[in-house]
Amino acid sequence: MGHATTTVRIISAENVRKILKAWDFDETVINSWYNDVEVPVEENDTFYVARIAILCGMKHFHASDCPIINAPHAKIHLRLTDKNHAWMVNALSYRILTKQFCQQKAVFPSYLYSLNIQTAALFTSYGIASLKLLISACHSLRVLAISDIVDDELVKIITISCPSLRCIRLSSCDGVTDDxxxxxxxTYPHLLSLDLGGDSCPISDAGIKSLTQSCTEHKPLISITAKCNVSDKTMSVITESCPQLRALDVCSKILTDEPVIALIESCRKVEDLVLHYRNMTTSVINTIAQNCPVLRLLDVECDQELSVDSIGTLLRGCTIRGRLALPENVALNSDIDKLVSKLAPHLMKRSQEYGSLNHGTYTLYEMS
Incomplete structure (x- = not known):
């Protein structure tokens, strides 16, 4: 029987003073840091910069100071996802670099399961350098998500340092090439999920092909997100190489229906479909209804307004368990709401949000 995994907090707010003192910050600096920065101080909350410090191997911090060391099957998740976290990394990154923390093996990287950095655009050069040091120490990482600073150099660091990755999400990766x-x-023949995003991403059809051609029945790539203006040829390559695909998320201004229909007809295990492309017609909606009896998520966005009839065809042929997002049809909103209520009563209307094609809003229905 396998061991249960748990998500655990590493450092509570009350321990931050101790950590900063270990870094030779005097009391004045510590108090100023507390007073000037809006940080989470609720009971049991976590200071994310403290995680950065420890994960980089702060030599003054010992395993006995944290009970996580006695839970070898725990999963640690590190998230830096708002501007205050970025400010803290910048403020302390100079110490991370000058203390030469990576000279001593850190305890925590062996436990780090996922790393999610969505604020890198706000990092200074010191902050980016300390982030690269952190990644280079995380040899057991399984899930990595980074935005804005991704380029070929960082990908090289990732592939050298993190051999066990199963899920890679690289958002706004305009610096990533086919190489x-x-x-x-x-590096990752057993990769399960890949997310590539960026309006100006220079990745070509050949790059996608090199990535997907190693997929087999026993080593399937089951989740692909491509926000890099996917072409018809790229979509055809994905269809040919990834028959076990479970989730697809594409955004494009040049994609057409034909390869999308071919993928839906061929990849019969798809559960999550996000299709944002201008040229979509009701033919795709009809194909989904005919070939996808059950979906967990369907999110479509296109220039054409979908009719009540096409949405009715979709909902009669396809059970959507969790989330449905449709391009807004202002003239028929009430009729569509009634139809969803009748054919998918478990989905409740939530909101109207702006789509990714920059031409309007779409309506969101989710499981209540």
Whole structure:
């Protein structure tokens, strides 16, 4: 029987003073840091910068100071996802670098399961350098999500330092080229999920092909997110190489229906579909209804307004268990609401949000 995994907090707010003192900050600096920065001080909350410090191997911090060391099967998740976290990394990154923390093996990287950095655009050069040091120490990482600073150099650091990755999410990765995809393909033959985003991302059809051609029945890539203006050829490559695909999320201004229909007809295990492309027609909606009896998520966005009839065809042929997002049809909103209520009563209307194609809003229905 396998061991149960748990998500655990590493350091509570009350321990931050101790950590900062270990870094030779005097009391004045510590008090100023507390007073000037809006940080989470609720009971049991976590200071994310403290995680950065420890994960980089702060030599003054000992395993006995944290009970997580006695839970070898725990999963640690590190998230830096708002601007205050970025400010803290910048403020302390100079100490991370000058203390030469990576000279001593850190205890915590062996426990780090996921790393989610969505504020890198706000990092200074010191902050980015300390982030690279952190990644280079996280050899057992399974899930990595980074935005804004991703380029071929960082991908190389990732592939050298994190051999066990199963899920890679690289948002706003305009600096990533086909060379990085070839490196990812060679390093991670058992990769399960890949997310590539960026309006100006220079990845080509050849790069996608190099990544997907190593997929087999026994080593399937089951989740692909491509926000890099996917072409018809790229979509065809995904269809041919990834028959076990479970989740697809694409955004494009040039994609057409034909390869999308071919993918839906071929990849019969798909559960999550996000299709944002201008040229979509009701033919795709009809194909989904005919080939996808059950979906967990369906999110479509296109220039064409979908009719009540097409949505009715969709909901009669396809049970959507969790989330449905449709391009807004202002003239028929009330009729569509009634139809969803009748054919998918477990889905409740939540909101109207702006779509990714920059031309309007879409309506969101989710499981109540």
């Amino acid at each position: 990085s995809l070839e490196l990812i393909a060679k």
